[in-house]
Amino acid sequence: MNGTESLRTQNLSQILTTVHRNGPLSRSELTRRSGFNRSTVGALVSALAEKHLVHETEPAGDGRVGRPSPIVQANPGVAVIAVNPDIDALTVGVVGLGGKVHARVRRETRSVPSLDDAVRLTDDIVADLHPVLAGLNQVLGVGIALPGLVNAGAGRVLIAPHLGWRDAxxxxxxxxxxxxxxVAANDASLGSLAETIFGAAIGxxxxxxLNGSASGIGGGIVTGGAQLVGSRGYGGELGHTLVRAGGSACHCGRSGCLDAEVRLERLLEAAGLSGGGIEALxxxxxxxxxxxxxxxxERQLELLAVALVNFVNIFDPELIVLGGFLGSLFGFHGxxxxxxxxxxxxxxxxxVRRxxxxxxxxxxxxxELAFQPLLASPS
Structure with missing residues (x-):
């Protein structure tokens, strides 16, 4: 790729990423945000429209004099398949550009699924989603959010302790x-990314x-606007913060970890339930x-507060976001x-927000992980 092609790719990436992450924007607003001139923005938007990556619509009349600026929107018909395996269920979704979730299917499992089980069940669910997929322009790939340590570059799971998946x-x-x-990465890190782009942590x-699922608690840290990933990409294992000396045994080999003390199944058991997940809670x-x-x-909220105090003292955040069943706890006594x-x-x-x-x-x-190649190089 020569210098001119490289620059054009970067410019296309900037425009597509902006409308993907910020929703429909007028051409004039894209001009302001990008710093490009109007003719350059017009040419870039036209190129993206030809590739069916964006749509343009006329804005509703606002009474202003002159020709209104067209509205540019990422095409939600360009989509990926998203997969989230857990110890009690597997969830599959179809997600379009702009964060549009076209479908979400959660299937409970009778036992902790093996990797092969998860692949087969995902294939079955995707087959059932054929009517949804048939209505899309293009399906680009698969993104996997896994509760465990994932080498994203190699596409391998180092260890997903509750699932029992190791070095695969x-x-x-x-x-x-x-x-x-x-592509795949740790579920909590991806949750942090999603909330930063589309949710409670925008800007x-x-x-x-922190995310709480049936598998346990994971975390993500954003500092200076960038995710803290660590030297090997395994940063954010906040669930293994000590919150109670001599407490419950944790799968990591210690006792009293947040992951061992603040558990979804303990809350469901207290309610006399053996399943149903976060929706039931x-x-x-x-x-x-x-x-x-x-x-x-209240016991779990008290121990969660111990962990959060530690995180505030270490990372000095302006915001803590709680997802999964931790969000449910926040809704109870936030x-x-x-x-x-x-x-x-x-x-x-x-x-602190849900x-x-x-x-x-x-x-x-x-x-979002699966969209990265397209967003980086729309051409």
Whole structure:
């Protein structure tokens, strides 16, 4: 690629990424944000439209004099398949440009799925989603959000302890089964990415994100507007912060970790439930829960606050975002949790919010990973 082609690719990437992450924008607004002149923006938008990556529409009349600036929108018909395996279920979604979730299917499993089980079940769900997929312009690839340590560059899982997957090719089997290129990363890191782009942490340069699923608790850290990933890409294992000395045994070999003490199944068991996941917990906590559920929720909130105080003192975030069942706990007693965090931390003044993307969070994050090659090089 020569210098002119490289520059054009960068410019196309900038325009497509802007409308993908910010929603429909007028050409005049794209001109302002990009710093390009109007004719350059017009040429870039036309090139993206020819590739069916964006759509242009006329704006509603606003009473202004002169020709209104067309509205440019990322084409949600260009999509990827997003997959989130967990110990109790597998969730598959179809996500289009702009973060549009066309479909989401959650299938509970009778036991913890093996990697082969997860691939087969994903293939079955995707076959059921054929009517949705048939209505799209293009399906680009597969993004996998996995609760475990993932070498994203190699497409391998180092260890997903609750699933029992160790040192295995992750993207290869999914890609082969679906006939699409596949990419993968840690689920909580992808959740952090999704909330930063589309959710509760938009425009926030310093944030800590925690996700709670049936597999446990993972995290993501944004500092200076960039994700902290660590030397090998395994940064953000915030679930293994000590919150209770001599507490419950953790799969990491220690005891009293946040991941071992704050658990979805403990809350469901307190409610007399053996399944149903986060959706079931949400119903329990929002419907005047029984005393046993209240006691367990308050116990977990107290220990969660211990961890969050540590994170505030270490990373100095302006915002903490809680996803998965931790978001449900925040919905139960969010003000109490926020007060405890700010009272216990040295600096205080930290906002705590529930993740905005709800049950679609990890799918949107996985999709964002799969969209990266297109966004980087639309040509």
């Amino acid at each position: 090719d992750l993207t290869g089997p999914f890609g082969s089964a679906l006939g699409l290129p596949a 926030v340069d310093h944030a800590v994100y 949400e119903g329990v906590l929002s419907d005047d829960p029984a005393q046993a559920v209240r006691d367990e929720a 003000a109490q949790l926020t007060e405890a965090v700010n009272r216990g931390s040295l600096a205080g003044g930290v906002q 993740a905005a993307l709800g049950p679609e969070l990890l799918l949107v994050g996985a999709a």
